[in-house]
Amino acid sequence: xxxxxxxxxxxxxxxxxxxxxxxxxxxxxxxxxxxxxxxxxxxxxxxxxxxxxxxxxxxxxxxxxxxxxxxxxxxxxxxxxxxxxxxxxxxxxxxxxxxxxxxxxxxxxxxxxxxxx
Amino acid sequence: xxxxxxxxxxxxxxxxxxxxxxxxxxxxxxxxxxxxxxxxxxxxxxxxxxxxxxxxxxxxxxxxxxxxxxxxxxxxxxxxxxxxxxxxxxxxxxxxxxxxxxxxxxxxxxxxxxxxxxxxxxxxxxxxxxxxxxxxxxxxxxxxxxxxxxxxxxxxxxxxxxxxxxxxxxxxxxxxx
Numbered sequence: 001x002x003x004x005x006x007x008x009x010x011x012x013x014x015x016x017x018x019x020x021x022x023x024x025x026x027x028x029x030x031x032x033x034x035x036x037x038x039x040x041x042x043x044x045x046x047x048x049x050x051x052x053x054x055x056x057x058x059x060x061x062x063x064x065x066x067x068x069x070x071x072x073x074x075x076x077x078x079x080x081x082x083x084x085x086x087x088x089x090x091x092x093x094x095x096x097x098x099x100x101x102x103x104x105x106x107x108x109x110x111x112x113x114x115x116x117x
Numbered sequence: 118x119x120x121x122x123x124x125x126x127x128x129x130x131x132x133x134x135x136x137x138x139x140x141x142x143x144x145x146x147x148x149x150x151x152x153x154x155x156x157x158x159x160x161x162x163x164x165x166x167x168x169x170x171x172x173x174x175x176x177x178x179x180x181x182x183x184x185x186x187x188x189x190x191x192x193x194x195x196x197x198x199x200x201x202x203x204x205x206x207x208x209x210x211x212x213x214x215x216x217x218x219x220x221x222x223x224x225x226x227x228x229x230x231x232x233x234x235x236x237x238x239x240x241x242x243x244x245x246x247x248x249x250x251x252x253x254x255x256x257x258x259x260x261x262x263x264x265x266x267x268x269x270x271x272x273x274x275x276x277x278x279x280x281x282x283x284x285x286x287x288x289x290x291x292x293x294x
Contacts, residue, residue, distance in 0.1 A: 067190065074182060085175060093168045097175040104179055 004047040008109040016102030023095035041079040063115035075108040164223035177217040184210035239277035
């Protein structure tokens with residue numbers, strides 16, 4: 001597991017806890033929960049840029065490269081889709097949808113790390 | 118419970134949302150109110166894409182994407198290793214896609230499609246889960262439903278149960294003529 005994974009793990013878990021708490025407190029999605037999901041997106045973008053740089057520098061991906069990029073691009077779409085879905089209906093349940101993004105990103109980042117090394 | 122509060126508060130949100138199924142949904146809802154279902158919330162009655170349903174659909178969508186990607190990968194790269202397991206993977210993916218789409222749609226027909234998809238999913242996870250435990254020789258390869266979905270934190274086992282509960286709570290009003 002590399003630094004990219006640990007960044008996504010910390011940001012993802014913090015985001016999930018924030019969104020879960022907001023959902024349990026019966027709050028609708030607000031700036032805090034949406035920005036926490038945006039932070040997950042940002043950490044995934046860091047992973048994307050970092051990975052492009054590493055591949056450009058000649059570092060090989062141990063597993064299937066297209067599987068790695070497939071995971072990364074799908075992971076990048078998730079926060080966007082979840083925020084869109086949450087804005088369409090602003091109820092506490094949308095915070096639980098947002099909460100799912102952090103853990104999903106964490107699982108996907110773990111898989112991406114497995115593929116890379 | 119607070120879910121009931123949420124359900125009644127729904128129509129105002131529904132108006133803001135750009136639900137494509139808005140027109141048929143209203144048509145069905147007015148039909149059911151005409152049939153004398155006084156207890157039902159007028160507009161949001163025949164939809165399952167609000168409140169907890171949104172979380173359910175979101176989780177189904179994640180499974181639809183991951184199962185499709187996984188099955189596609191397995192079939193394209195190593196189909197000959199375990200054709201049965203990978204066909205099952207693909208079947209599971211189709212079930213998740215159908216469940217996601219049908220849960221997001223409103224109306225009586227989509228409700229029936231949802232029930233069918235979720236029931237197939239429940240049977241699938243139980244049968245494949247049991248086979249992978251008792252007949253591990255023929256089911257050595259991973260699918261979403263292997264070992265009752267252990268590789269996915271047992272969410273595949275939990276999901277159809279929650280789905281059926283949600284579908285029951287939001288079942289369409291009985292048709293009376």
